[in-house]
Amino acid sequence: MASRICWHCQQYAHLTQIGDPRFADDPAVSEPSIWFACFQCDNCRYYSTGKLIVHEDTKALKDRLNIHSIGSTTSELRTKAVKRLFERADADIEWIPETALGKEYDNVDNDTVKDSASEAYACYSVRAYRAAILMARSVCEAIAKDQGFEEGNLQKKIAQMEDQRLISPRVKQQADEIRYLGNDMAHGDFAQPVSADDAHEVLNFLDVLIDAVYQQPAKLRAMQTAREQRKNRKEVSEEERVPPSDDGTRKIS
Ligand SMILES: [Zn+2]
Structure with a gap:
């Protein structure tokens, strides 16, 4: 088998x-x-x-x-x-292929974010760890811009996302870790070797950020919509069960 x-x-x-x-x-x-x-x-x-x-x-x-x-x-x-x-x-x-070439992201409505995050995984799958980290850093920046944080450097953008309660303090710390390692790659500081574990952690942190900004809110919205629909269906069925009063209207308790 x-x-x-x-x-x-x-x-x-x-x-x-x-x-x-x-x-x-x-x-x-x-x-x-x-x-x-x-x-x-x-x-x-x-x-x-x-x-x-x-x-x-x-x-x-x-x-x-x-x-x-x-x-x-x-x-x-x-x-x-x-x-x-x-x-x-x-x-x-x-x-x-040895591992996944890219990654599919559900509930992310920005194609640039979705495709470039998948590309970070594609880099990882061919052991291009520095490229994976660099791409993850770029995705962080793309996420911040997509959410309307255009001012300043990436450090400031991440801080603003936390200030606006778009991400929690923990997710901010994880995004900052992507930034730290990504900055080394971006500035050509290759003195320290980058391991598969480093790149894997960075990709995990990137997934946490994407989950917090896009996927959890989308799941919450879907759940709220489903609850509203259940409530509306219940009200309609109750209305149908109540016989009309003498004046022709239906009274629902
Ligand atoms: Zn399969």
Whole structure:
């Protein structure tokens, strides 16, 4: 069973192998041999490529995987064995794409913010950590401008968002951390190495900021609208149940 966190839907999902695996270098002359197989995510139907380095020869694979060789050529047998190998839970498969290329943001009505935040994730997915941090800093600035805070530098814009209660003090601190690290990148201060964890934290903080400014308010609005609609439906049904009085009007208690 080949399973992974899908690069597209970001769910832990089973992937179905499509067709036969193909080798990148001839296994008859190359040992170990490199194989690729095509997989489709059972959840979102998007495709991934699996890469597997096979160290055993055909006979060893056949014996280990208990494959019957009757009527098969050596080449067919090896393909069958590798296909079986790709299905094993303990197979050391390298997935391509390795991680999500970008990220989908629901409830963000500004395309610039949405697309550039996704681009920050795309940078991270190809291990461009400095670029991811720099992009995250730019998204902070874009968010502030989108919310009408155009004056001053990014530090001031973030402070104004907190002053206007658009973000909490904690979210402000997280936005400031993006700014600090992003400023280093923006000003060419590359003396300190940037790790995957640094970039990952910055992206997490960016998600918190986007959640606070766009997603939570949108969810709140949706919930309030649903409550209003329930209330209106209830009033209408009560009105229909009350018989009209002598003067033709309906009295609702
Ligand atoms: Zn998927």
